[in-house]
Every structure is written in C-alpha cells, then in structure tokens.
Amino acid sequence: MGNNLDALTTIFTEFYYWLTVALMFLIHVGFCMYEVGASRRRNHMHTLLKNSMLIPLVTITFFFFGWWIYWAFPNGPFITGGIEWEAANANSPVSDIMGTNLSDRITGVFWAAFLLFSWTAASIVSGSVIERINSGAFWILAVLIGSGAWIIDAAWGWHYQGWMVQLLGYHDAYASGVIHAVAGGFALGVLVVLGPRLGKFAADGKPRDILPHNPWLVCIGLFLIYTGFWGFYVACNVPLISPEGIGGNITGETWTATTIYLTPTTLGAITFNFLMSLSGGMMMGYFVSRGNAFWTYSGGLAGIITASAGNDLYHPIQAMIIGGVGTYLAYKLHYWVENKFKIDDAVGAVAVHGYAGFIGLVICGFVLWGHPSSPYDGYAAINPLGNFIGAIIMFGVLGFLPGYIASKILHAFGLLRIPKEVELMGLDFGTALEEEAAAREVREAEIAMANGK
Amino acid sequence: MNTTGISSWAVDLADVGAIYPFQGLELILLIIALVFWIWWHIVTFRMEFDRQDEKIRKYGNSEHITQAIENDK
Numbered sequence: 001m002g003n004n005l006d007a008l009t010t011i012f013t014e015f016y017y018w019l020t021v022a023l024m025f026l027i028h029v030g031f032c033m034y035e036v037g038a039s040r041r042r043n044h045m046h047t048l049l050k051n052s053m054l055i056p057l058v059t060i061t062f063f064f065f066g067w068w069i070y071w072a073f074p075n076g077p078f079i080t081g082g083i084e085w086e087a088a089n090a091n092s093p094v095s096d097i098m099g100t101n102l103s104d105r106i107t108g109v110f111w112a113a114f115l116l117f118s119w120t121a122a123s124i125v126s127g128s129v130i131e132r133i134n135s136g137a138f139w140i141l142a143v144l145i146g147s148g149a150w151i152i153d154a155a156w157g158w159h160y161q162g163w164m165v166q167l168l169g170y171h172d173a174y175a176s177g178v179i180h181a182v183a184g185g186f187a188l189g190v191l192v193v194l195g196p197r198l199g200k201f202a203a204d205g206k207p208r209d210i211l212p213h214n215p216w217l218v219c220i221g222l223f224l225i226y227t228g229f230w231g232f233y234v235a236c237n238v239p240l241i242s243p244e245g246i247g248g249n250i251t252g253e254t255w256t257a258t259t260i261y262l263t264p265t266t267l268g269a270i271t272f273n274f275l276m277s278l279s280g281g282m283m284m285g286y287f288v289s290r291g292n293a294f295w296t297y298s299g300g301l302a303g304i305i306t307a308s309a310g311n312d313l314y315h316p317i318q319a320m321i322i323g324g325v326g327t328y329l330a331y332k333l334h335y336w337v338e339n340k341f342k343i344d345d346a347v348g349a350v351a352v353h354g355y356a357g358f359i360g361l362v363i364c365g366f367v368l369w370g371h372p373s374s375p376y377d378g379y380a381a382i383n384p385l386g387n388f389i390g391a392i393i394m395f396g397v398l399g400f401l402p403g404y405i406a407s408k409i410l411h412a413f414g415l416l417r418i419p420k421e422v423e424l425m426g427l428d429f430g431t432a433l434e435e436e437a438a439a440r441e442v443r444e445a446e447i448a449m450a451n452g453k
Numbered sequence: 454m455n456t457t458g459i460s461s462w463a464v465d466l467a468d469v470g471a472i473y474p475f476q477g478l479e480l481i482l483l484i485i486a487l488v489f490w491i492w493w494h495i496v497t498f499r500m501e502f503d504r505q506d507e508k509i510r511k512y513g514n515s516e517h518i519t520q521a522i523e524n525d526k
Contacts (some may be wrong), residue, residue, distance in 0.1 A: 018457055024468065037526065040525050041524075041525045041526075042521055042522075042524075042525045055492075060486065061490065064486065064487060064490070082526075093479070094479035094480050096470060096471035096476065096479075096481055097480075099479075100471065100472050100473045101470055101471045101472070101473075102466055102469045102470060102472060103469065103470040104470075134498075134501060135497075135501055136494065136497055136498035136501050139494065139497075140494065179525050215510070236471060251467055269511040276485075283468075376456040415498070418505065419505055419509060421508075421509045421513040421518065422505050422508055422509065424518045424521070425508070425517060425518045425522075426521050426525065429508070429512060429521045430504075430507070430508040430512050430516070432512060433512070
C-alpha cells in the first residue's frame with residue numbers, strides 16, 4: 001500500500017470480500033432452516049447438526065488442502081501444463097500469508113469467499129439425503145465435495161488460466177456448473193447408493209409425498225438462501241482492477257470489475273440479471289407446480305442458477321427467459337427421475353442445483369457463442385460444445401462419479417445408512433424421550449419443594 | 454521472550470510481513486491439526502454407532518417405534 005490510492009483499493013477489496021462472506025453465511029442459515037423444515041419432527045436435531053457440522057469440517061479441510069488444490073491444478077495437471085507449485089505453495093497451510101500478515105490483506109478474505117462456496121456445495125448435498133444417512137458418512141462426503149471435487153472443478157473451469165477455459169472456452173461466471181451442477185451431480189451419485197427413505201415408494205413403485213413438517217420454515221429458508229445469494233454473486237467478481245493489473249489484451253487505463261476469468265462486467269449487470277432470472281424462475285415455478293409454495297421458491301433459485309453461467313453478459317430479459325426455461329425443465333426432470341429411477345431427493349436439490357446448473361451451462365454456450373472467454377491470447381472463445389463438455393465434466397465426472405464411488409465404499413463398510421429401526425423411530429426419538437423424562441423429574445422435584453417436602 | 458517477531462511498533466509497516474506467534478512451526482501445527490481432524494472422524498463415527506445401538510436396545514421394540522411414528526404429527 002505505497003500510496004493512498006493503493007491503500008483505498010486494497011482496503012476496498014478486502015472489505016468487499018469480507019462483506020460477501022458475511023452475506024453468504026445466510027445461505028447456510030437458509031439451508032439449515034429449509035432442511036429442518038423439510039424433515040419430520042422426529043429427525044429435527046439430527047438434521048440440523050448433520051448440516052451444521054459440515055461448517056467446521058469443510059472449513060478446516062479447505063484450509064489444510066482445498067485452497068492449495070485451487071492454486072495447484074488449473075492446468076489439470078498435465079493438460080495445459082504441470083502443477084503450479086509456486087502459486088500453490090504460496091497458498092498452502094504452512095505459507096506465511098495464510099495467517100496474520102501485514103503485507104497481504106486479501107488472501108484471508110478471498111480464501112473465505114471460496115470457503116463459503118464450499119459450504120454451499122456440501123450443504124446442497126445435505127438436504128437431499130436427510131433422515132437416513134449416518135452423520136459420520138455425510139461428513140466424509142461433505143469434505144470430499146467441499147474441499148475436493150468442487151475446488152478441482154474451480155481450478156479447471158473457474159480460474160483465469162484454468163485448462164477448461166483455455167481449451168474449451170468454458171464460461172460459468174456465477175457457478176451454474178462449478179458449484180450447482182457439481183453438487184447436484186454429487187448428490188445424485190450418493191442418492192443412487194443410499195436409496196430412498198422408508199415409505200417413500202409404495203409396493204407398486206408409486207412415489208408418496210413425504211410432506212415437510214413445516215412448509216413455512218422451508219419457504220423462509222429458501223428466502224434466506226436468495227438473500228445470501230447476493231453475497232455469492234458479488235464474491236464471484238474481482239471488484240476493481242486496472243488493465244495493467246489484468247495484463248491481457250485490454251488497452252487504455254479504465255479500471256473495471258471483472259469475472260473470475262478477468263473478463264469485464266459490472267455490478268449493475270449482475271444485479272439486473274440476478275433479479276430478472278429470479279423472477280423468471282419464480283413465475284415458472286409457480287406456473288409449473290400449480291402454485292406450490294416450495295416449488296415456487298425453489299423455482300426462483302433454479303432460475304438464478306440456470307442463468308448464472310452467463311449472467312455477467314446476458315440482457316435482463318434473456319436472464320428472465322433462461323431462468324424460466326431452466327426451472328421448467330428442472331421441475332419436470334425431478335419428477336421424471338423420481339418415477340423412473342426411484343430416486344428420493346428429499347428437497348429437490350438435484351433438480352434445482354444439478355439439472356438447472358447443467359442446463360444453464362448448455363444454454364450459455366449458445367447464447368454467448370463467440371464471446372472471448374478470457375482477456376488473454378490463445379484461449380478458445382465461448383462455444384456450445386465447450387460448455388456442453390464442461391457441463392458433463394461438472395455434473396458427471398466431478399459430481400456424480402465421486403459421490404457414487406465414495407458412497408459405494410462407505411456402503412461396503414456398512415457406514416452409509418442408519419439401521420432400519422433407527423430410521424423408523426426417528427433419529428431424535430431416544431434423546432427426546434430422555435430429555436422429556438429429565439424435564440419431568442425436575443418438574444416433580446420443584447412441585448415437591450413447593451409442597452414443602 | 455518475543456513470540457511474534459515484533460518487539461516494537463517503531464517500524465515502517467511496509468517492511469512488516471507475518472506477525473503471528475511461533476512463525477516457523479507451521480508444519481508442526483498442520484500435522485497436529487491433521488491428526489486431530491482424522492481422530493475426530495473416527496471417534497464421532499464410533500459415538501454415533503454406539504448411540505444407535507443403545508437406542509435400538511432401549512427403544513427398538515415395535516411399541517416404541519409405533520409411538521414415535523404416531524407422535525410425529
């Protein structure tokens with residue numbers, strides 16, 4: 001911070017990312033409310049803790065190795081180059097910038113912004129597997145997606161020199177694929193092995209509705225996710241950078257906000273498009289579900305997620321239409337997959353995040369066809385094939401496969417699913433009875449004291 | 454004794470980098486943290502299974518299970 005302008009830019013950037021982290025906390029609050037609301041009463045506390053404990057576990061593992069992965073693997077490795085040792089070592093858990101350091105004020109907040117994305121990825125999976133997974137198994141899966149799979153895909157497709165950006169022209173500015181498709185795909189991989197909740201399907205295979213115990217809590221949870229999503233969007237940008245700082249083909253001296261690829265955009269653009277895609281999704285969600293509150297709110301989320309890949313550039317009306325299309329398809333796919341493959345996705349996470357994210361990437365490839373994916377020479381332009389391949393990598397290769405394989409391993413060791421008796425009685429049942437007995441004992445003792453005994 | 458490397462603030466901040474205590478021991482800290490992390494997973498897995506076994510033993514009969522399901526309204 002050699003002069004006042006440098007100082008202002010640095011402190012602005014530090015504060016900017018810090019603020020995104022505080023906002024993104026609300027995503028997690030929302031996920032917890034939504035999950036607890038969707039679970040039945042006898043599973044509340046277990047459901048809440050299962051999700052909440054991913055916070056510390058993903059945080060520490062993201063510090064131990066997740067952040068290192070992001071900086072180490074933008075080249076694959078061995079696709080466009082080797083491991084980026086210099087950048088990776090600078091961001092390793094033993095580097096002196098990963099602590100209180102007056103010469104680096106940005107790494108901590110930038111790390112935290114990525115970390116909150118990691119929580120989101122793991123939390124997406126959490127909702128779909130409620131009421132029948134062992135918490136310990138889920139926490140291992142949470143670390144795998146939160147500090148492993150998603151951050152590898154971020155290095156590949158959400159890094160200014162990621163190999164997918166260079167070779168495929170992959171474009172995913174606000175993480176349709178790198179967070180949502182990967183987490184949705186991962187959740188599907190887990191669900192295939194985990195199986196449905198007891199009673200979800202009738203003997204003839206017909207799905208039954210397991211209703212949320214508190215639809216109000218579910219909807220407010222989704223509302224809170226919208227709120228936190230603002231932080232998520234803003235965190236995807238570099239807030240202020242000069243052409244010299246970018247070092248690419250941009251000429252002149254006009255500073256700008258950019259995407260993670262260092263391609264110019266504005267906060268105004270993403271504000272337009274966030275709101276319009278949310279609106280398109282909510283309207284379509286209401287229409288296609290015939291006014292179901294859960295799917296209306298989920299539709300808003302699916303709308304944003306579908307449009308996110310290109311929301312740095314879309315016209316707001318394009319964002320609205322794309323949000324609506326993604327929501328319609330995600331809703332239809334959810335029920336088709338449920339009926340056809342007997343997949344019990346308790347909160348529709350695979351649809352809202354996975355299918356909408358995948359569809360959003362494909363649409364983005366067409367709508368932004370030919371736009372430069374990077375300010376640097378030699379990168380492929382955005383194109384339909386590149387984004388389609390990218391969608392397969394996100395949903396299938398880095399999402400579904402790790403989720404499926406890890407779940408198979410956990411299942412083989414008998415660690416994945418809770419015993420049938422526990423599932424039937426509910427995960428909180430014994431504890432609730434014991435707490436009730438303890439409370440009764442205290443009341444009886446107090447009554448005895450009141451009667452002078 | 455000085456754990457942070459800073460004994461006075463009569464310095465040019467442009468020359469100051471890391472100021473957390475015990476610099477140079479980061480690798481040892483990391484190893485301790487990794488062991489704690491793995492230990493935590495193992496222990497909590499065991500706790501969870503023990504608790505499930507206990508619940509099945511105490512409440513796994515059809516009467517309690519029926520009660521749990523009927524009370525869940």
